[in-house]
Amino acid sequence: MKKLKNKIFASFMLLVMMLALAGVISIVEFRWLINSLHGLVEDNYKSIEASKTMLEALEREDSGILLVLLGEMESGRKIFFAADSAFIAALSIAKNNLTEPNENAYIQSIEDNYLLYKNFWNKPLLQTDKEASILWYQNTVHHQFSETKRSINDLMNLNQSSMYENATHLRERSRRAMMPGIVAIISAVIFSFVLHFFINRYFVKPIIDLAMAVKAFRPEDKILRTKINSKDEIKQLEEAINHQLNSIVTK
Amino acid sequence: MKPEIIIKHLGYVLFLNGIFLFISFLISAYLNETSSIPLLYSAFICGIFGLFPVLFVERTENIIFEEGLVIVVLGWFMTCVAGMLPYLMWGGEFTLANAWFESVSGFTTTGATVLNDIEALPKGLLFWRSSTHWIGGIGIIIFVLLILPQSKGARINIFHTEVSDLSKMNFRFRARKIIQILALIYLSLTVLETAFLMMAGMSFFDAVNHSFATVATGGFSTKNLSVAAYDSLTIEIIIMVFMVLSGIHFGIIFNTVSLKSNNIFTSSLVRAFVFVMFVGIIVISIKLYLSGMFSFPNALRYASFQVISLGTTTGFATIDTANWPIFTQIVLIYFTIQCAMTGSTSGGLKFDRVYILFKSIGKQVRLLKHPRGVFVVKINDKPVDEKLEYQTLVFVVLYVVTFFTSTFILTALDVDAMTAFSASIATIGNVGPGFENVSSLGNFSTIPDLGKYVLSGNMFLGRLEIFNILALFSLKN
Numbered sequence: 099m100k101k102l103k104n105k106i107f108a109s110f111m112l113l114v115m116m117l118a119l120a121g122v123i124s125i126v127e128f129r130w131l132i133n134s135l136h137g138l139v140e141d142n143y144k145s146i147e148a149s150k151t152m153l154e155a156l157e158r159e160d161s162g163i164l165l166v167l168l169g170e171m172e173s174g175r176k177i178f179f180a181a182d183s184a185f186i187a188a189l190s191i192a193k194n195n196l197t198e199p200n201e202n203a204y205i206q207s208i209e210d211n212y213l214l215y216k217n218f219w220n221k222p223l224l225q226t227d228k229e230a231s232i233l234w235y236q237n238t239v240h241h242q243f244s245e246t247k248r249s250i251n252d253l254m255n256l257n258q259s260s261m262y263e264n265a266t267h268l269r270e271r272s273r274r275a276m277m278p279g280i281v282a283i284i285s286a287v288i289f290s291f292v293l294h295f296f297i298n299r300y301f302v303k304p305i306i307d308l309a310m311a312v313k314a315f316r317p318e319d320k321i322l323r324t325k326i327n328s329k330d331e332i333k334q335l336e337e338a339i340n341h342q343l344n345s346i347v348t349k
Numbered sequence: 350m351k352p353e354i355i356i357k358h359l360g361y362v363l364f365l366n367g368i369f370l371f372i373s374f375l376i377s378a379y380l381n382e383t384s385s386i387p388l389l390y391s392a393f394i395c396g397i398f399g400l401f402p403v404l405f406v407e408r409t410e411n412i413i414f415e416e417g418l419v420i421v422v423l424g425w426f427m428t429c430v431a432g433m434l435p436y437l438m439w440g441g442e443f444t445l446a447n448a449w450f451e452s453v454s455g456f457t458t459t460g461a462t463v464l465n466d467i468e469a470l471p472k473g474l475l476f477w478r479s480s481t482h483w484i485g486g487i488g489i490i491i492f493v494l495l496i497l498p499q500s501k502g503a504r505i506n507i508f509h510t511e512v513s514d515l516s517k518m519n520f521r522f523r524a525r526k527i528i529q530i531l532a533l534i535y536l537s538l539t540v541l542e543t544a545f546l547m548m549a550g551m552s553f554f555d556a557v558n559h560s561f562a563t564v565a566t567g568g569f570s571t572k573n574l575s576v577a578a579y580d581s582l583t584i585e586i587i588i589m590v591f592m593v594l595s596g597i598h599f600g601i602i603f604n605t606v607s608l609k610s611n612n613i614f615t616s617s618l619v620r621a622f623v624f625v626m627f628v629g630i631i632v633i634s635i636k637l638y639l640s641g642m643f644s645f646p647n648a649l650r651y652a653s654f655q656v657i658s659l660g661t662t663t664g665f666a667t668i669d670t671a672n673w674p675i676f677t678q679i680v681l682i683y684f685t686i687q688c689a690m691t692g693s694t695s696g697g698l699k700f701d702r703v704y705i706l707f708k709s710i711g712k713q714v715r716l717l718k719h720p721r722g723v724f725v726v727k728i729n730d731k732p733v734d735e736k737l738e739y740q741t742l743v744f745v746v747l748y749v750v751t752f753f754t755s756t757f758i759l760t761a762l763d764v765d766a767m768t769a770f771s772a773s774i775a776t777i778g779n780v781g782p783g784f785e786n787v788s789s790l791g792n793f794s795t796i797p798d799l800g801k802y803v804l805s806g807n808m809f810l811g812r813l814e815i816f817n818i819l820a821l822f823s824l825k826n
Binding site: 128270277 | 352353356383385386389391393394397400401402404405407434436438439440441625
């Protein structure tokens with residue numbers, strides 16, 4: 099590449115490529131980040147919220163059972179049927195939001211435990227030996243209540259730890275999205291200094307030399323005394339000036 | 350001095366790094382790893398800075414000594430800056446200080462690491478880590494002189510700065526020929542070791558990485574437990590043989606292969622180098638056996654590997670020496686100070702200097718007895734130039750002053766005495782592991798950031814030889 103204009107153009111193109119690639123990488127990484135963040139909220143957070151609703155519904159059902167045992171038949175039944183609907187709705191959300199490996203088994207465990215639990219209060223309690231039997235509640239119902247609660251907590255822990263892992267991963271990726279930009283900025287600054295040096299050395303300095311040579315020119319010299327030994331536009335300029343000076347001197 | 354010539358050659362250095370970064374990227378991309386983009390962008394940046402000066406600067410006909418000196422010292426520095434880019438961009442355990450330390454440790458073939466979990470790194474990054482050893486082992490500048498076009502005058506002045514006078518002692522060729530011999534031996538040893546390790550059951554990837562680290566006398570492994578992870582005597586023996594070969598002057602290896610005199614079997618230096626290691630192995634084996642830590646065969650196995658590993662400045666490990674008796678640790682520290690031979694891929698003080706030092710001490714003792722006598726220090730029955738003898742003594746003094754200064758700084762940063770002392774010696778000797786917190790199966794992660802920069806400085810001094818750095822700072826223009 100002999101021409102100075104080509105050299106300068108190529109240099110700027112390299113600079114543009116450096117910045118453009120950094121930009122593309124950052125855009126790709128940030129898009130991935132946005133999608134992952136969306137996934138994080140959509141996937142894990144949804145299951146965690148469903149688990150919380152199930153826990154709350156379960157607690158309410160437990161209160162309903164206690165009310166029935168104490169003889170408050172109507173209000174007790176009202177509470178646990180409402181809670182049951184809420185539980186089934188939340189379970190359905192969790193069922194349709196399987197995002198973690200083996201999450202299906204966790205859901206199945208909740209479903210199985212809940213059915214066993216529901217079996218206790220679904221049958222009539224009044225006028226049976228279970229009416230007002232705190233001992234029956236303590237030994238049988240509460241145990242199944244705890245089992246169901248444990249399986250819901252397991253599902254919640256699975257999603258919470260996965261959410262934490264993903265957040266750590268996102269932090270790493272956000273760093274990776276930023277780093278090309280930082281490296282590109284620092285590299286561009288260094289590149290600009292080096293380019294400035296080359297432009298000064300191969301463009302400005304020869305022009306100054308040429309100007310000084312023209313100033314110092316005497317008619318008896320015939321040609322300019324310069325140290326230009328490149329083959330670029332500056333050399334062409336020197337040759338043109340020499341040609342012009344020669345024609346003036348010979349006239 | 351012409352800055353454009355320096356910039357052009359620094360560009361060559363970066364371009365060469367860019368090639369290895371691109372190979373690492375291809376590995377990463379093939380395995381769909383998270384390090385693909387950091388490696389690709391680093392390769393791209395190195396490529397741009399490598400090509401850009403070629404646009405402007407014409408072919409260089411001559412390079413003066415000062416330019417050669419700046420190219421060599423800044424070339425190493427720029428290489429380490431380029432080397433830390435993929436680490437820094439990838440993240441994980443790599444903070445700025447850690448990325449710089451790992452890069453300098455790789456290129457100077459020190460092999461000290463700050464990583465707690467090496468196996469967590471993507472394979473592309475692991476390959477780049479080993480490549481830094483391989484590039485640094487032969488010397489980045491020698492690589493540039495070998496691959497890229499240079500005029501004769503330019504080559505000679507860069508070569509004479511990169512290769513010390515002591516290293517040139519066993520070569521009787523011109524610069525170009527020496528560079529070719531160095532490259533031929535280096536490549537042959539790498540290919541042979543890779544083949545042997547694969548035959549011993551190592552995977553191709555691990556074999557290449559361990560060969561890079563052995564032949565460069567580096568010590569980076571792809572496993573957290575270093576060579577101990579394989580628990581294979583065959584692999585240990587192969588690595589030991591290649592560590593010894595890589596610690597010997599490449600000129601002597603070339604002489605051996607081409608059936609010339611002054612070969613491995615006749616060189617007094619090689620004999621002394623091997624003999625000292627043999628004595629070290631026996632002494633440590635007996636002590637380990639008597640202390641009841643191992644049976645004698647096991648003591649011999651572990652002692653052999655550790656002595657050869659530290660004595661050749663490689664730094665691989667098959668056991669944690671932190672729990673060994675203090676006597677054995679002191680003997681190992683001696684090997685950390687002594688280092689391997691000049692003209693090999695090792696850094697640090699070098700065995701030849703220790704040899705000349707002891708011979709000079711003998712000469713001085715004889716001069717005390719016979720003040721009018723004329724005594725000469727000889728290597729292979731040839732007299733050593735008095736100037737070289739004097740240079741060696743000054744070098745040893747500077748070396749000791751440097752590692753004591755670094756020990757003081759580390760202790761000022763609340764690093765315990767043994768860790769500070771052994772880390773300083775291990776880094777200036779380009780060995781890698783020390784004792785206590787930085788023992789053979791440990792790492793340098795507990796050293797404060799400022800300490801990591803100090804130790805990185807040690808690695809530079811060990812690799813570039815202290816005189817080159819001092820000469821750079823004494824340049825007036």
